[in-house]
Amino acid sequence: MPRTGVFVCHCGSNIAGKVDVETVAAKALNFDRVVFSTTYKYMCSQPGQEVIKKAVRDNNLDRIVVAACTPNLHGKTFQRCIKTVGLSPYLSEMASIREHCSWVHTDPDEATGKAIELVRLATAKVRKNVALLPLNIPVTRRALVIGGGIAGIQSALDIAAAGFEAVIVEKEPSVGGRMAQLDKTFPTLDCSACILAPRMVEVATNEKVIIHSYSKIEKITGSVGSFEVQIKKKARYVDLGKCTGCGTCTEKCPVKVDSEFNLRLSTRKAISTPFPQAVPNVPVIDPHHCRYLTLGKCGVCQKVCQAGAVNYEDKDEIIIEKVGAIIAATGYDLFDPKKYGEYGGGRYRDVITGLQFERLINASGPTGGEITRLSDGKTPKTIVFIQCVGSRDEQKGKPYCSKICCMYTAKQTILAKEHIPDVQCYVFYIDIRAGGKNYEEFVKRAQTDYGAVYIRGRVSKLYEQEGQIMVKGMDTLLGEEVEIPADLVVLATAIVPRREARTLAQKIGLSYDQHAFYNEAHPKMAPVENLTLGIYLAGACQAPKDIPDSVAMASAAAAKICGLFSRDFLSIDPIVASVAETCCVGCNTCVAICPFKAISMEIRKDRTGQERQVATVNTSLCQGCGTCLPNCRSRCISLNNWTTDQLYAEVMTI
Amino acid sequence: MSKQFSSENIARLNAEILVKCGVDLKECYQCGKCSAGCSSNWMMDYRPHVIMRLAQLGQRAAILASQAIWVCTGCEICSARCPRGIDVAAVVDSFRQLAVAEDVRYGEHDIPLFHQYFLKETRDHGRVRELPLVANFKIHSEHPLSDFALGPTLLAKGKIKLVDDAKGSGVNDLQELFKLKV
Numbered sequence: 001m002p003r004t005g006v007f008v009c010h011c012g013s014n015i016a017g018k019v020d021v022e023t024v025a026a027k028a029l030n031f032d033r034v035v036f037s038t039t040y041k042y043m044c045s046q047p048g049q050e051v052i053k054k055a056v057r058d059n060n061l062d063r064i065v066v067a068a069c070t071p072n073l074h075g076k077t078f079q080r081c082i083k084t085v086g087l088s089p090y091l092s093e094m095a096s097i098r099e100h101c102s103w104v105h106t107d108p109d110e111a112t113g114k115a116i117e118l119v120r121l122a123t124a125k126v127r128k129n130v131a132l133l134p135l136n137i138p139v140t141r142r143a144l145v146i147g148g149g150i151a152g153i154q155s156a157l158d159i160a161a162a163g164f165e166a167v168i169v170e171k172e173p174s175v176g177g178r179m180a181q182l183d184k185t186f187p188t189l190d191c192s193a194c195i196l197a198p199r200m201v202e203v204a205t206n207e208k209v210i211i212h213s214y215s216k217i218e219k220i221t222g223s224v225g226s227f228e229v230q231i232k233k234k235a236r237y238v239d240l241g242k243c244t245g246c247g248t249c250t251e252k253c254p255v256k257v258d259s260e261f262n263l264r265l266s267t268r269k270a271i272s273t274p275f276p277q278a279v280p281n282v283p284v285i286d287p288h289h290c291r292y293l294t295l296g297k298c299g300v301c302q303k304v305c306q307a308g309a310v311n312y313e314d315k316d317e318i319i320i321e322k323v324g325a326i327i328a329a330t331g332y333d334l335f336d337p338k339k340y341g342e343y344g345g346g347r348y349r350d351v352i353t354g355l356q357f358e359r360l361i362n363a364s365g366p367t368g369g370e371i372t373r374l375s376d377g378k379t380p381k382t383i384v385f386i387q388c389v390g391s392r393d394e395q396k397g398k399p400y401c402s403k404i405c406c407m408y409t410a411k412q413t414i415l416a417k418e419h420i421p422d423v424q425c426y427v428f429y430i431d432i433r434a435g436g437k438n439y440e441e442f443v444k445r446a447q448t449d450y451g452a453v454y455i456r457g458r459v460s461k462l463y464e465q466e467g468q469i470m471v472k473g474m475d476t477l478l479g480e481e482v483e484i485p486a487d488l489v490v491l492a493t494a495i496v497p498r499r500e501a502r503t504l505a506q507k508i509g510l511s512y513d514q515h516a517f518y519n520e521a522h523p524k525m526a527p528v529e530n531l532t533l534g535i536y537l538a539g540a541c542q543a544p545k546d547i548p549d550s551v552a553m554a555s556a557a558a559a560k561i562c563g564l565f566s567r568d569f570l571s572i573d574p575i576v577a578s579v580a581e582t583c584c585v586g587c588n589t590c591v592a593i594c595p596f597k598a599i600s601m602e603i604r605k606d607r608t609g610q611e612r613q614v615a616t617v618n619t620s621l622c623q624g625c626g627t628c629l630p631n632c633r634s635r636c637i638s639l640n641n642w643t644t645d646q647l648y649a650e651v652m653t654i
Numbered sequence: 655m656s657k658q659f660s661s662e663n664i665a666r667l668n669a670e671i672l673v674k675c676g677v678d679l680k681e682c683y684q685c686g687k688c689s690a691g692c693s694s695n696w697m698m699d700y701r702p703h704v705i706m707r708l709a710q711l712g713q714r715a716a717i718l719a720s721q722a723i724w725v726c727t728g729c730e731i732c733s734a735r736c737p738r739g740i741d742v743a744a745v746v747d748s749f750r751q752l753a754v755a756e757d758v759r760y761g762e763h764d765i766p767l768f769h770q771y772f773l774k775e776t777r778d779h780g781r782v783r784e785l786p787l788v789a790n791f792k793i794h795s796e797h798p799l800s801d802f803a804l805g806p807t808l809l810a811k812g813k814i815k816l817v818d819d820a821k822g823s824g825v826n827d828l829q830e831l832f833k834l835k836v
Binding site (some may be wrong): 349381382424426444447448451453456475477478481482483484 | 657658659661664666668678680681683684703704705708710711
């Protein structure tokens with residue numbers, strides 16, 4: 001026969017200021033199977049927990065109800081508390097008489113009445129709670145890192161440093177990501193490639209790190225501790241083992257195509273590496289433009305390759321990797337400024353994006369580091385930078401701030417001045433957001449030491465006149481219209497998730513927001529975890545982020561994974577769904593509706609040998625959300641300690 | 655009418671002010687604290703932060719023709735409170751000097767006119783003789799007869815004297831000062 005104790009918390013005046021807690025405790029003694037009740041000022045405090053422990057021992061209680069805040073806040077506290085006196089943690093319940101009662105009601109009498117009812121419900125439920133045992137899941141101690149940018153590289157290196165294997169999957173022919181495209185980095189003006197390249201080399205030579213470049217995630221199955229990953233290695237047509245990276249093939253290749261790495265500011269060959277420091281430093285053949293692969297004629301690269309590495313017969317290959325945890329570090333794309341007709345919609349050659357400007361000033365970029373106009377090759381004397389193109393614009397772009405544009409625009413004005421001493425830079429901004437160590441000082445330097453003129457206001461129109469781009473805007477500080485004849489205009493376009501972010505998230509069961517940025521499990525307390533157990537986030541796939549933040553996040557995610565890998569078994573909450581196979585009709589409803597892809601169909605044979613399909617729950621994927629329960633037409637799904645029977649008992653007691 | 659910016663004007667005015675009073679105009683980040691504290695801001699066509707903004711953008715002519723630079727009393731609250739340590743009062747004073755030197759048509763007439771005869775009195779006599787100062791100011795102003803009725807009362811009370819040839823004690827030193835080129 002259950003013996004339940006009820007513990008009513010004052011929470012200072014949070015609850016007791018509105019609810020008569022003594023009355024709640026007194027009334028609770030009348031409820032079914034309740035043998036003890038009391039109140040305390042702060043039940044979650046050390047002495048408060050002692051009150052519970054003493055009551056459990058003295059009164060031989062086997063179940064408790066704590067009427068206080070929410071189980072999200074302190075459920076675990078009280079579970080741990082009764083565990084120390086030998087009770088199963090799952091024999092406790094919480095009645096939320098703060099969030100659901102004292103905080104939201106004004107009348108003390110009515111609030112007290114509701115608190116009594118909430119406690120009554122909880123006692124009815126806890127009576128039927130079962131002493132569940134935690135689930136133990138074996139852990140495969142290898143991690144998958146999706147994306148080989150700076151965030152992916154950093155987390156792979158950190159995981160490797162702890163002695164575990166990391167598998168990087170990168171869709172481009174080389175790791176390096178966006179950082180490889182940048183010239184210098186704010187606020188220190190370190191050369192981006194110079195600080196990135198050592199990490200790229202380290203990751204390439206680290207024996208604990210496996211890099212699958214020019215590869216894509218096809219499918220991920222399984223759950224925390226044991227994921228199975230299908231990776232498609234795209235045909236490279238060049239043997240990674242044989243190629244020496246001499247570059248002769250690229251030199252001799254007769255086909256020129258727009259370079260994606262240089263953002264179409266220059267051309268590349270049909271067989272090429274994206275940039276000189278590429279890792280692996282092995283070219284790929286672009287099958288859409290290679291003359292041999294499209295027309296069957298040419299074959300020059302194969303002829304000149306001394307290592308015999310070129311193989312036109314190469315095929316896409318599917319490989320399988322087994323891992324215990326995953327880091328999504330997929331990075332970002334840039335908003336397409338063509339949506340802004342008033343900024344030329346892509347018609348003006350001398351209106352470029354911030355990332356194109358990075359390539360333009362980069363010594364290994366299309367102009368060898370010379371800032372020139374694309375239209376006539378002349379050196380610009382007046383450069384106008386426009387911030388918030390696509391950011392903070394709910395009409396044409398995104399409502400959020402892209403965070404890094406204020407800083408990189410300031411950097412670009414500095415670099416422009418260093419490249420062209422007599423250049424005048426103007427920056428149109430709405431607010432300067434330079435929060436970060438030495439960031440504000442950096443923007444100030446751009447203004448004072450490098451003479452960039454900052455104009456507060458959005459540009460309303462760009463138009464061509466006598467070979468220049470006329471910039472029409474407003475100086476809202478002066479309250480007057482301004483017009484600047486510019487030689488070059490640079491648009492700081494918004495940060496958006498990678499184009500493939502949504503489809504990848506759907507493949508692996510990652511939750512994402514309306515912009516397709518990946519969701520953290522909690523914005524403050526779990527910023528690198530995803531809601532799906534075993535999946536972690538690093539870098540700009542979660543939100544616009546600069547290099548220091550991405551690196552910090554990557555290390556944090558790696559630390560989480562190392563924690564996971566430090567044990568043989570992973571212990572998780574047993575509040576999961578289960579299927580009574582005898583009555584399951586195999587209708588598939590639950591499979592389709594489960595947000596965590598935790599339910600799948602299996603074939604069972606009955607006594608007569610006839611086959612039928614039934615649903616089964618992968619307990620390590622199930623988050624215990626309960627969505628499947630009301631949708632099961634044969635009522636055969638149950639959620640541990642949230643059974644229909646328990647909910648029914650709650651309803652019937654009111 | 656939209657303002658036309660040119661890199662030459664911006665660079666030239668920045669350099670000019672830097673030489674004149676040691677202020678780097680680019681330091682100003684337009685917080686407006688100078689204008690908020692200014693004791694005479696309510697009389698100005700451009701308040702101090704707008705003067706700073708116009709200066710940053712090389713809008714020299716607009717500032718020289720403004721009345722604000724003459725309304726400024728030089729109390730220096732703006733300079734004392736500027737978070738970037740800019741001597742705003744010195745910038746305004748520089749523009750006054752430029753306006754005088756270039757003989758532009760001021761946005762305000764009485765104040766510079768009064769300054770002119772006040773300084774003339776100081777230079778020539780080592781002190782200010784009230785009657786010649788007022789007389790000179792009034793004759794050259796656009797309203798010579800206003801306040802005329804006050805004359806007899808002031809005379810009767812001895813506030814102004816018809817004959818007043820006394821020189822200030824340090825007149826020679828003062829004249830040396832005026833000869834200094836700053």
